[in-house]
Amino acid sequence: MLFFKLQRVIFFCLSLLTFISINVYGDIPEKAQWIWPHGEASANSWVAFRKNIRLDEVPQQALTKISVDTKYWLWINGEQVIFEGGLARGAAPNTIYYDEIDFAPYLKEGTNTIAILVWYWGRTRKTHDDSGSGGLYLEAETWSSSLKTDASWKGMLHSAYDPKSGGGGKNPNRVNAYNIKFDARKSLGDWSEEAWYSEQYNDDHWTNATEKGLPEHTAKGKLVKRAIPQWEDYGLADFELLSIDNETIVLPYKNASSDTVVIRGKLPFNKQITPYLKVKSAAGVTLVADTDNPFNMLKSTYITKDGVQEFEGYSWINGHEVLYTIPPGVEVLALKYHWTGVGKMTGTFECDDEFFTRLWWMGRNTLYVCARDNYMDCPDRERGLWVGDVADQTGAVFYTLDEPGRLLLKKGIDNTIAYRDGDILQGLAPGFGAYRGESSELTAQSLQYIGQGIWNYFYNTGDTATIKNAYPSILRYLQLWEMLPNGMPEDRNGYAKWVDWGTNSDKEPVKVCWYHMALGAAKKMAVMLDQPSDIAWYETRLKSIEANFDAEYWRGTHYGTAGKPKDERVSALAILTGLADESKYQTLLENVLVSEYNASPHMEWIVEEAMMLIGAYEEGLRRMKVRHEWQVSQENLTTLYEKYDSKRRGTYNHAWNATNYVLSRYIAGIKATDIAWSSFEVKPNFVHLSQLRQVVPSVKGDIYMEAQKTDHKVVMVLKSPSHTEAHVYIPKEGKTIREVKVNHKTVWKKGKFKKNTDELSMVSNDEEHLCFQVAAGDWNIEAILQ
Numbered sequence: 001m002l003f004f005k006l007q008r009v010i011f012f013c014l015s016l017l018t019f020i021s022i023n024v025y026g027d028i029p030e031k032a033q034w035i036w037p038h039g040e041a042s043a044n045s046w047v048a049f050r051k052n053i054r055l056d057e058v059p060q061q062a063l064t065k066i067s068v069d070t071k072y073w074l075w076i077n078g079e080q081v082i083f084e085g086g087l088a089r090g091a092a093p094n095t096i097y098y099d100e101i102d103f104a105p106y107l108k109e110g111t112n113t114i115a116i117l118v119w120y121w122g123r124t125r126k127t128h129d130d131s132g133s134g135g136l137y138l139e140a141e142t143w144s145s146s147l148k149t150d151a152s153w154k155g156m157l158h159s160a161y162d163p164k165s166g167g168g169g170k171n172p173n174r175v176n177a178y179n180i181k182f183d184a185r186k187s188l189g190d191w192s193e194e195a196w197y198s199e200q201y202n203d204d205h206w207t208n209a210t211e212k213g214l215p216e217h218t219a220k221g222k223l224v225k226r227a228i229p230q231w232e233d234y235g236l237a238d239f240e241l242l243s244i245d246n247e248t249i250v251l252p253y254k255n256a257s258s259d260t261v262v263i264r265g266k267l268p269f270n271k272q273i274t275p276y277l278k279v280k281s282a283a284g285v286t287l288v289a290d291t292d293n294p295f296n297m298l299k300s301t302y303i304t305k306d307g308v309q310e311f312e313g314y315s316w317i318n319g320h321e322v323l324y325t326i327p328p329g330v331e332v333l334a335l336k337y338h339w340t341g342v343g344k345m346t347g348t349f350e351c352d353d354e355f356f357t358r359l360w361w362m363g364r365n366t367l368y369v370c371a372r373d374n375y376m377d378c379p380d381r382e383r384g385l386w387v388g389d390v391a392d393q394t395g396a397v398f399y400t401l402d403e404p405g406r407l408l409l410k411k412g413i414d415n416t417i418a419y420r421d422g423d424i425l426q427g428l429a430p431g432f433g434a435y436r437g438e439s440s441e442l443t444a445q446s447l448q449y450i451g452q453g454i455w456n457y458f459y460n461t462g463d464t465a466t467i468k469n470a471y472p473s474i475l476r477y478l479q480l481w482e483m484l485p486n487g488m489p490e491d492r493n494g495y496a497k498w499v500d501w502g503t504n505s506d507k508e509p510v511k512v513c514w515y516h517m518a519l520g521a522a523k524k525m526a527v528m529l530d531q532p533s534d535i536a537w538y539e540t541r542l543k544s545i546e547a548n549f550d551a552e553y554w555r556g557t558h559y560g561t562a563g564k565p566k567d568e569r570v571s572a573l574a575i576l577t578g579l580a581d582e583s584k585y586q587t588l589l590e591n592v593l594v595s596e597y598n599a600s601p602h603m604e605w606i607v608e609e610a611m612m613l614i615g616a617y618e619e620g621l622r623r624m625k626v627r628h629e630w631q632v633s634q635e636n637l638t639t640l641y642e643k644y645d646s647k648r649r650g651t652y653n654h655a656w657n658a659t660n661y662v663l664s665r666y667i668a669g670i671k672a673t674d675i676a677w678s679s680f681e682v683k684p685n686f687v688h689l690s691q692l693r694q695v696v697p698s699v700k701g702d703i704y705m706e707a708q709k710t711d712h713k714v715v716m717v718l719k720s721p722s723h724t725e726a727h728v729y730i731p732k733e734g735k736t737i738r739e740v741k742v743n744h745k746t747v748w749k750k751g752k753f754k755k756n757t758d759e760l761s762m763v764s765n766d767e768e769h770l771c772f773q774v775a776a777g778d779w780n781i782e783a784i785l786q
Contacts (some may be wrong), residue, residue: 036155
C-alpha cells in the first residue's frame with residue numbers, strides 16, 4: 001500500500017514538473033489545434049477528452065473558446081458547465097461556430113480537470129453542414145497560455161455509445177442527429193471527475209490526442225462566435241404524472257411481472273427534452289425511452305450494468321409523454337426529463353375567453369418547440385429551416401420570445417443568404433430537390449420570407465448590419481423574375497411550385513401577391529440603405545402590378561384566376577399588400593373571407609390577419625375559432641397541427657401556426673410604429689371580450705398592457721420601457737367618454753383635454769377612440785363612459 005501511495009506522489013510531481021516546463025519554455029504549439037483520437041472520425045461517434053491544468057490563483061474572468069463538430073458536453077472538476085454546447089454549422093459552408101464560456105466560476109486553486117464529451121454527427125442535412133472532420137478546438141489565450149487543445153490532451157472513443165444506433169434513416173428528409181444506444185457495461189466510469197491523484201478518476205490508460213491542424217484547415221471553417229446564447233437549461237424535473245396502462249404509479253416501482261411494461265411520463269406540454277432514468281437492475285437488460293409523438297425519429301436505448309445506475313440520453317426528442325420500456329425485474333428509482341430551449345417564453349396573452357387564451361398558449365408552445373439550432377418546420381421528422389415557415393414564425397417571435405429568439409431569426413437570415421444557390425434564395429431544408437443536387441427553393445416561401453421575415457426582423461430590431469448583408473442577394477433574387485405583357489411577373493417554372501397545403505390553391509395570383517410584397521419590403525430596405533437606382537427599379541415593378549392587378553384577377557366578388565374556385569388566400573394577400581382598395585373590403589369579406597376554408601395553417605393566419613386589418617374583428621375571431629376548435633378542445637394537445645385535414649393532419653407541432661401573432665397584434669392591439677419599438681401603439685379591440693392582458697418582450701424591454709371594460713368604464717394599465725413612447729387608444733365602445741383619469745388625475749372632461757406635457761399629450765379624438773401619447777413609464781388610464 002505504501003508503495004502505491006509513493007508511486008502516486010512521484011507521478012504527481014512529474015506531472016507538475018511537466019506543467020512547469022510547458023509554461024516556462026512554451027513547449028507547446030503556438031495555436032490551439034483541432035484534435036481527435038488517432039484515426040479519422042466516423043459518423044455518429046462519441047469521444048471523451050480530458051485535460052488537467054494547475055492554477056496558483058483563480059482569475060476573475062476566464063473566457064475560453066470551444067468549437068466542435070458537432071455537439072459537446074463540458075465538465076470542470078466534475079461539475080457540468082455546459083449541457084449540449086455547439087451550434088449546428090450553418091452560417092456558410094466554410095464557417096464553424098465557437099462558444100465563448102467563462103470558466104472562472106468553476107475553477108479552483110491547484111489542479112483542475114477539464115472534461116469534454118464530443119458527439120460528431122458526420123452527415124449533412126442542409127441545416128447542419130458537416131465539416132468532414134470530427135474534432136475539438138479549445139483556447140484560453142486571455143488567461144492560460146497552456147490551456148489549448150494539443151497533443152497533451154487525453155482522448156478516447158467512448159465505447160459505451162454504439163455508432164450504429166440508427167435514427168433519422170437514410171432518407172434525406174430526415175434529421176441530422178441519431179438515436180442513442182448506450183451500453184453501461186462498456187462505460188468509462190465517472191470520467192468527468194477530477195484527476196486520479198485526488199482519489200477520483202484515473203486516466204493514465206487514456207492515449208494522447210492527435211493534432212489535426214488549425215480549424216480553418218481541418219474543419220474547413222472560419223471560426224465565428226456562436227450566433228445565439230447557450231440553451232436555457234431548466235434542469236431535471238419530475239413528470240406531472242407517471243402511469244402504466246392508464247393507472248397512476250408512484251416511484252420506486254419494480255416490475256415484478258413476467259412482461260415488459262411501459263411507463264408513461266406526462267409532460268406539462270410538448271417540449272424538447274432529454275430523458276433521464278435511475279434504476280436498479282442486473283446487467284445486460286435493455287431499457288428504451290421514446291415519446292408518444294408518431295413522427296418522432298429518435299429514441300434512447302440503455303443497456304444496464306449491475307446495480308444502481310442512472311443515465312440520460314443526450315439526443316433531444318419531443319412529445320407530450322415520454323415512454324419508458326421497462327423489462328421484468330428492473331426497479332425504477334427515478335424518471336425525469338431535462339428541458340432545454342432557445343431563451344425564454346417571456347411573452348404572454350390572456351383574455352376572459354378561455355378558448356383564445358389557450359389557443360395563444362398552444363401557439364406559444366408550438367413556436368418554442370420549433371426553435372433550436374434554427375427555426376424549423378417541425379421538431380421531429382425534419383427539423384428543417386423552410387424559409388416560409390420562418391416567415392410564419394417571425395411575427396409571433398416578437399410577441400413571445402426574448403433576445404435569444406430574436407438572434408435565432410438573425411441566424412436564419414444569415415444562413416439563408418450564405419446558402420443561396422447562385423442568385424436563388426432557398427430554404428435550408430433536408431428534403432425535396434436538395435438531395436438530388438437541385439435547389440430547395442419554393443418561390444412562394446422565399447418571397448414571403450423577404451416580405452414577412454427579413455423586413456419584419458429589421459423593423460422589430462433595428463439591426464441594420466444584417467439587412468446590409470442580406471440586401472444584395474435579395475435584389476438579385478427579385479431580378480430573376482421577368483415581367484409579362486399583362487404587367488404581371490412571370491410564374492417561374494421548374495422545381496418550386498408549391499404554395500400551400502389545403503385545397504383549391506389558385507397559385508398564380510398568390511405568387512404575384514408574394515412578389516409584390518417582397519418588392520415592397522426590398523424597396524424599404526433600399527430606402528434605408530440609400531440605393532436610389534434600386535428604388536426606381538422596385539417602383540416600376542410595383543406600379544406595373546398595381547396598375548394591372550384588378551384587370552387580371554378581379555372576378556366581381558373576389559380576386560382569382562378565371563375559371564378557378566374561390567381561394568380566400570388570394571383575396572387576403574390582396575388586402576395585406578394593398579392591391580385591393582378599401583371599396584372592395586366588404587365584398588371580399590362577405591363573399592370570400594367568411595365563407596371559404598381552403599387554407600392550411602401555413603396561410604390561414606394570413607386570412608385572419610386580413611380580416612382584422614379591415615376591421616372585421618368579430619368575424620376574424622369567429623373564423624379563428626371555427627378553424628382551431630377541434631385542436632383547442634383536445635385537453636391533452638398542447639401544440640398545433642400542420643394541417644386541418646381530419647384524415648391527414650401531419651405533425652402535431654408544426655411551425656405554420658401564427659395565431660398568437662394575430663391575437664397580440666390585433667386583439668390586444670399592440671404593434672411597433674417605428675423601427676425597434678421606439679414608438680408603439682396600444683389599441684385593444686375587445687369585440688366580445690371584457691378583459692385583455694399582454695406582455696410583449698420588445699427589443700427595448702417588456703411592454704405590459706392590461707385592459708378591462710364594463711358598461712360604464714374602460715381601464716387600461718400600461719408599463720412601457722425606457723426610450724419608447726406610445727399612442728394609447730381608449731375605445732369608446734359606441735358611447736361617449738365623459739372623463740379620463742391618468743394616474744388618478746383628471747386630464748379629460750366634458751370633451752376637453754387639460755394640458756399637454758412632455759409626458760402626456762392628446763393625439764386625436766374620433767368616433768371610435770380617444771388617443772393619447774405617453775412617454776416611457778407606468779400609466780393607469782381610467783375612462784368613464786356614458
